[in-house]
C-alpha cells in the first residue's frame with residue numbers, strides 16, 4: 001500500500017480542515033507541524049486502551065497518549081463510569097460543587113507542597129496562575145523559566161514564538177537552562193531583588209543530578225524568590241505527586257494538568273496556604289473552573305492510582321521499551337547518534353545530531369517509519385497503564401524496522417531517498 005493510499009482520508013481531511021481552521025488543528029503538537037503530512041496520520045477517529053485508530057482505519061499503539069494526558073489508557077472503564085454518573089447530574093452548574101473540595105482534599109493528602117488548591121482547565125491556566133501568585137506574594141516582576149510552560153504571554157514571549165507578545169512583557173521573563181545552578185545564580189544577580197520565582201519542569205530529558213533541585217530551592221529562598229514546579233507532565237507519571245515526591249524536594253507552588261484526569265480538561269495550581277490564600281486578592285476565575293465531569297474523572301483517576309500499581313506499571317512498561325530500544329540501537333551500530341534517554345516512566349528516543357537539517361530529516365523519517373509500522377509517536381514514550389505485552393512487542397518491532405533505516409540515512413548524511421514526505425522543521429526549541 002502506498003503512503004497516499006494509507007493516509008488518504010487524513011490527507012483530504014487536512015485540506016478541508018485548513019479551510020476553516022488555521023493549521024487545521026487546535027494544537028501545534030497534533031498538527032502537520034508535528035506529524036509529517038502524507039507520511040503519517042493527522043486525524044484520529046477513536047482511542048481504546050493503549051491504541052488509537054485514525055480516520056483511514058489504521059490502528060496504532062499510541063506512544064503520544066494525547067500529549068501525555070492519557071496515563072491510564074483511553075476509555076478507562078472506571079473513569080468513564082464516574083464521568084457518565086456525573087453527566088446525568090449536570091456538567092457546569094450555577095454554584096460551586098462538592099467535587100471541587102473533595103478532589104482538592106485528596107490532592108492535599110497526596111502532594112507534599114499542597115495545602116490549598118485551585119483548578120483550571122489547561123496546564124497554561126495553572127502555570128499562569130502560579131506566576132501571578134508568585135508576583136503578588138513577592139511584589140516582584142521577573143520570572144525565570146526552565147522548560148515549556150504553555151501559551152500565555154509571560155512564557156511564550158521568552159521563546160522564538162513571541163510574535164504578538166509586547167516587548168514590555170517579554171522583558172520580564174528570563175530563560176535559564178536545565179541543570180545549571182550558575183545560570184540561575186547569574187540571573188538572580190542580574191535582577192537583584194526583582195525575581196519573583198523560578199518556574200521549572202523538574203525533569204525534562206534526564207533526571208536532575210542528585211541535590212540539584214534542593215540547591216535551587218535554597219538559592220531561590222536566599223534571594224527571596226519562590227520555587228514553582230511545573231509538574232504538568234511529571235505529575236501522575238514519575239509518581240502520583242510527580243517529581244517533588246520522587247526527588248523529595250518540596251516547592252512553594254506546583255502545577256498539575258494532563259494525567260490528573262486521564263484526558264479530561266483539568267489542571268491545578270497548588271501550594272503553601274500562605275501563598276495560595278492570595279487567590280482571594282488577585283483575579284483567577286473562570287466559568288468552567290468547577291466543571292464537574294473533569295473533577296469526577298480526577299476523583300476516579302486518584303482512586304486508581306492509590307489502589308493499583310499504576311506508577312510501577314508505567315515504569316515497568318517503560319523499562320521494557322527502553323531496554324529493547326537500546327538493544328536494537330546497539331545491534332544496528334547506531335550508538336554514536338541514537339539512544340533511549342530519560343527515566344522509564346517518561347523516556348524518549350533521542351537522536352543526537354548537531355546538523356539541524358539532518359536532525360529534522362532523521363526525525364521525520366523516524367515518525368514516518370514508526371507510523372508505517374503501527375506506532376504513533378512524537379519521540380517520547382508516553383506509555384499508559386493500559387499497555388500490554390503485545391503493545392510493547394509492537395513498539396519494539398517498529399523500532400527494529402526503523403532503526404536500520406535511520407542508521408543508513410545517518411551514514412549517508414541525508415534522508416533523501418528514504419523520506420516519502422516533506423521533512424518537518426522545528427517550531428521552536430525549548431527543552
Ligand SMILES: Cc1ncc(COP(=O)(O)O)c(C=O)c1O
Nearest residue numbers: 122123124148149150230232233
Ligand atoms: C510541562 C508543561 N507545562 C505546561 C504545559 C501547558 O499545558 P496546556 O497545553 O494544557 O496548556 C505543557 C503542555 O504540553 C507542558 O508539557
